[in-house]
Amino acid sequence: xAKINLLSRLNISTQLLLVFLAIQxxxxxxxxxxxxxxxxxALSIELNNKLQSISDRQINQINEYVxxxxxNTASLSQMPDIxxxxxxxxxxxxxxxxxxxxKKIADIIPNLFTYQKNFRVKNLLFVSPEYKIYCxxxxxxxxxxxxxxxxxxxxxxxxxxxxxxxILQTDFSDFTFTAENGYPTAFIASPVRNKAGRFIGLxxxxxxxxxxxxxxxxxxxxxxxxxTRIIAKINDKNYFTTNTRTIKLSxxxxxxxxxxxxxxxxxxxxxxxxGVIKDAQxxxxxxxxxxxxxxxxxxxxxxxxxxxxxPIASMAWLLLLLLGLSILFALIASxxxxxxxxxxxxxxxxxxTKFAEGKLNERIAITQQNEVGKLAHAFNDMAGKIxxxxxxxxxxxxxxxxxxxxxxxxLSFANEALLSSEEELKQNLEELQATQEVLKQxxxxxxxxxxxxxxxxxxxxESEKMAALGQLVAGVAHEINTPLGAIRSSVNNIQNxxxxxxxxxxxxxxxxxxxxxxVFFGLLExxxxxxMNISAKEERTHKRELKNYFQENGYEKGSDLADLLVDMGIxxxxxxxxxxxxxxxxxxxxxIAHSLSGLERSANTINIATEKAAxxxxxxxxxxxxxxxxxxxxxxxxxxxETVLVIYQNAMKQGIEVQTDFQFTGKIPCLIDQLNQVWxxxxxxxxxxxxxxxxLTVATKLENDTVIVSIKDTGGGIPVEIxxxxxxxxxxxxxxxxxxxxxLDICRKIIEKHHGKIYFQSEEGVGTTFLVEIPATQPKIK
Amino acid sequence: MNKxxxxxxxxxxxxxxxxxxxxxxxxxxxEYLIELAESGEEALEILEExxxxxxxxxxxxxxWLMPNxxxxxxxxxxxxxxxxxxxxxxxxxxxxQAIERVRSKAMGAxxxxxxxxxxxxxxxxxxxxxA
Numbered sequence: 001x002a003k004i005n006l007l008s009r010l011n012i013s014t015q016l017l018l019v020f021l022a023i024q025x026x027x028x029x030x031x032x033x034x035x036x037x038x039x040x041x042a043l044s045i046e047l048n049n050k051l052q053s054i055s056d057r058q059i060n061q062i063n064e065y066v067x068x069x070x071x072n073t074a075s076l077s078q079m080p081d082i083x084x085x086x087x088x089x090x091x092x093x094x095x096x097x098x099x100x101x102x103k104k105i106a107d108i109i110p111n112l113f114t115y116q117k118n119f120r121v122k123n124l125l126f127v128s129p130e131y132k133i134y135c136x137x138x139x140x141x142x143x144x145x146x147x148x149x150x151x152x153x154x155x156x157x158x159x160x161x162x163x164x165x166x167i168l169q170t171d172f173s174d175f176t177f178t179a180e181n182g183y184p185t186a187f188i189a190s191p192v193r194n195k196a197g198r199f200i201g202l203x204x205x206x207x208x209x210x211x212x213x214x215x216x217x218x219x220x221x222x223x224x225x226x227x228t229r230i231i232a233k234i235n236d237k238n239y240f241t242t243n244t245r246t247i248k249l250s251x252x253x254x255x256x257x258x259x260x261x262x263x264x265x266x267x268x269x270x271x272x273x274x275g276v277i278k279d280a281q282x283x284x285x286x287x288x289x290x291x292x293x294x295x296x297x298x299x300x301x302x303x304x305x306x307x308x309x310x311p312i313a314s315m316a317w318l319l320l321l322l323l324g325l326s327i328l329f330a331l332i333a334s335x336x337x338x339x340x341x342x343x344x345x346x347x348x349x350x351x352x353t354k355f356a357e358g359k360l361n362e363r364i365a366i367t368q369q370n371e372v373g374k375l376a377h378a379f380n381d382m383a384g385k386i387x388x389x390x391x392x393x394x395x396x397x398x399x400x401x402x403x404x405x406x407x408x409x410x411l412s413f414a415n416e417a418l419l420s421s422e423e424e425l426k427q428n429l430e431e432l433q434a435t436q437e438v439l440k441q442x443x444x445x446x447x448x449x450x451x452x453x454x455x456x457x458x459x460x461x462e463s464e465k466m467a468a469l470g471q472l473v474a475g476v477a478h479e480i481n482t483p484l485g486a487i488r489s490s491v492n493n494i495q496n497x498x499x500x501x502x503x504x505x506x507x508x509x510x511x512x513x514x515x516x517x518x519v520f521f522g523l524l525e526x527x528x529x530x531x532m533n534i535s536a537k538e539e540r541t542h543k544r545e546l547k548n549y550f551q552e553n554g555y556e557k558g559s560d561l562a563d564l565l566v567d568m569g570i571x572x573x574x575x576x577x578x579x580x581x582x583x584x585x586x587x588x589x590x591x592i593a594h595s596l597s598g599l600e601r602s603a604n605t606i607n608i609a610t611e612k613a614a615x616x617x618x619x620x621x622x623x624x625x626x627x628x629x630x631x632x633x634x635x636x637x638x639x640x641x642e643t644v645l646v647i648y649q650n651a652m653k654q655g656i657e658v659q660t661d662f663q664f665t666g667k668i669p670c671l672i673d674q675l676n677q678v679w680x681x682x683x684x685x686x687x688x689x690x691x692x693x694x695x696l697t698v699a700t701k702l703e704n705d706t707v708i709v710s711i712k713d714t715g716g717g718i719p720v721e722i723x724x725x726x727x728x729x730x731x732x733x734x735x736x737x738x739x740x741x742x743x744l745d746i747c748r749k750i751i752e753k754h755h756g757k758i759y760f761q762s763e764e765g766v767g768t769t770f771l772v773e774i775p776a777t778q779p780k781i782k
Numbered sequence: 783m784n785k786x787x788x789x790x791x792x793x794x795x796x797x798x799x800x801x802x803x804x805x806x807x808x809x810x811x812x813e814y815l816i817e818l819a820e821s822g823e824e825a826l827e828i829l830e831e832x833x834x835x836x837x838x839x840x841x842x843x844x845x846w847l848m849p850n851x852x853x854x855x856x857x858x859x860x861x862x863x864x865x866x867x868x869x870x871x872x873x874x875x876x877x878x879q880a881i882e883r884v885r886s887k888a889m890g891a892x893x894x895x896x897x898x899x900x901x902x903x904x905x906x907x908x909x910x911x912x913a
Contacts, residue, residue, distance in 0.1 A: 481874025485895030
């Protein structure tokens with residue numbers, strides 16, 4: 001359905017165009033394609049025929065030359081002059097007549113070059129039945145050389161000679177390389193017999209490869225890229241035996257350039273064929289390949305595919321042009337047809353429009369008998385009917401008007417009734433005005449309430465301070481009760497110590513010798529110097545060492561002695577108290593010394609405990625001191641922070657490490673109590689953010705006459721989305737009841753009173769640093 | 783002859799440990815050896831050593847508010863590993879829920895600081911006898 005809708009949206013010209021194209025394009029394209037494929041196939045057949053005739057011609061020429069050479073060599077071996085000369089040389093050799101032999105050779109040599117020229121051979125050799133060279137046109141071969149001993153390029157020469165000498169028939173060697181040039185070459189050997197039929201030597205010719213070269217490098221009918229290639233198998237590898245159009249044989253045999261040329265491989269295997277393949281250089285070529293038995297070589301005639309296809313390419317362009325033209329014609333035809341159709345329709349549309357505008361007399365002159373004519377006829381029909389019903393309507397209208405007049409009268413009565421209800425509306429309005437008055441009064445009350453609320457806020461600010469204090473009280477109780485416990489216990493201990501020990505002292509001293517007394521007092525003296533900072537763990541280690549010492553050295557009750565000595569702060573024992581401790585009374589002696597020194601230890605404990613309690617009380621007193629004056633006094637911010645930290649030390653015991661770095665401890669004019677409230681707030685927030693576990697770093701410094709306080713926690717950080725809210729009043733992240741949300745708002749107000757600023761740096765997961773800057777000198781306020 | 787019965791005191795305040803040791807030695811010194819530890823973790827180590835050396839630990843007295851392991855947590859751990867040892871929590875202040883935990887889950891007593899000597903003594907006697 002969607003397609004139909006889309007089509008119906010297009011105008012008629014376009015619709016027609018599409019239909020024309022829908023018919024035109026497939027038909028023309030099909031025709032063009034058929035024509036193209038026919039031409040291509042025809043071209044392919046023609047090309048095959050052409051390449052075949054060229055390859056056939058060249059194979060024939062090569063065969064002819066080789067046959068010729070074979071016959072020539074055979075003829076030479078039977079030429080009477082040559083047979084005679086060979087016979088003479090044979091006999092002179094047998095007679096060992098060196099002088100006669102050399103003279104005969106000198107006679108023969110000029111003839112040798114004549115034969116070479118006349119018989120179109122490259123080289124000519126006369127060879128003895130023992131395969132020794134009598135003489136040769138090849139300057140690389142010395143006379144007298146045994147050709148069976150020849151190596152490398154001339155090995156084929158030896159092979160052909162040996163075969164001809166053995167089976168006494170003309171023999172054609174395989175192709176091989178000679179040292180002199182890059183052309184692979186081949187040899188023909190033919191046996192010579194004298195009149196008696198005796199084998200008296202060999203005639204050997206070397207074929208002239210340049211002749212073959214010349215024949216196959218005739219490119220007639222091969223266009224610009226066509227060429228012929230011949231390869232022979234030498235030592236199991238394929239080598240070009242002649243130059244080609246594109247590859248010139250240098251002094252080195254070319255093997256690599258034949259590699260990968262499928263046609264050459266097929267040809268050398270004895271196959272015949274035709275096809276499009278890649279040559280060894282990777283070019284697409286049309287090739288024909290065949291085997292030439294006469295020279296045991298493969299032959300490939302090829303032409304580059306691009307050249308072979310060039311006639312089709314130009315034809316393809318022509319066909320495309322035709323295709324384009326036919327589409328263009330289709331376009332023009334469809335446009336003309338559409339315009340004719342549309343013009344007819346436009347007449348009908350024009351009439352319809354005029355009719356719709358009210359010209360009911362409009363009719364169409366019918367000029368055609370087709371569908372357009374029928375449409376015009378239908379329109380005229382319809383127009384007539386409408387004109388008729390229109391006049392009927394006009395009549396009905398007139399009667400309607402009189403009825404409307406009647407109705408209007410009725411309506412004016414109803415209107416009067418409405419006017420009376422307007423009175424009621426006025427009354428309602430008055431009531432509304434009265435209500436408004438009441439609302440105004442209520443607004444006044446609300447304004448009062450707002451004032452009250454504002455004063456309540458101030459009270460809340462105060463109570464926030466007390467709430468923070470309240471949270472502290474529980475911890476402070478522990479801090480004070482701990483020293484109190486130690487004090488009470490120590491006082492008890494002193495009393496209990498003295499009661500049994502004092503009465504026994506005179507008798508005890510009397511029982512001691514003078515030396516023992518001296519040692520005893522030495523022991524007491526040492527004990528009174530006890531280091532009070534030693535830990536329980538260290539004491540246990542000392543006790544264990546002492547106990548071991550005593551047990552190893554035969555003291556009685558070593559374990560008890562060790563316990564008492566360590567209690568007294570004596571950790572090393574080198575028999576200095578032996579006179580007291582290595583007796584039967586050792587334990588009693590030491591217990592009395594322990595009791596007496598215990599008085600000192602208890603007194604020490606009381607001292608420490610008292611100091612501690614006093615410190616807490618002092619801090620609390622500082623903290624709680626209420627100063628309602630807003631007059632700034634000189635005070636140290638660092639001391640204030642210290643006080644707050646003392647109060648919080650209990651809360652921080654469980655896992656908070658505090659680092660302080662007070663670079664500035666001087667006094668500045670400030671409202672110290674209010675600032676302390678700020679520190680309390682910030683430290684308290686920090687501890688809560690770290691859930692009482694982490695590192696709290698507090699630092700002060702003076703920069704540009706401004707005191708900078710930083711309080712850094714390693715808590716979770718402040719989420720970005722609430723960072724701009726935290727200084728606002730009543731904003732809190734704490735559960736209901738724990739924080740009023742006024743803390744940081746109050747802090748900000750206090751800092752603003754000092755003309756300073758408070759801000760923070762926070763990274764989620766790393767922590768938050770609150771920074772407070774307060775000018776070291778405050779403007780005078782009177 | 784070794785005293786093999788042991789009372790172990792645990793408090794992060796050395797002054798409390800010292801005065802406790804003196805006090806307990808005066809009362810129980812004839813019978814018991816008083817050992818001291820400055821944290822719950824240290825105390826657990828000592829308990830393990832003592833168990834290996836055949837010593838007989840009979841009672842543990844612990845503060846509540848200490849760094850890391852708190853008193854109730856420590857005493858519950860003691861109760862789990864050594865159910866026969868008597869337990870007393872001695873603290874200047876403790877969370878009511880913590881005190882309740884020590885009473886119900888560790889069968890221990892709670893005595894607040896500053897303590898009364900007689901009260902502590904009676905609690906020790908009572909809890910040692912339970913063991």
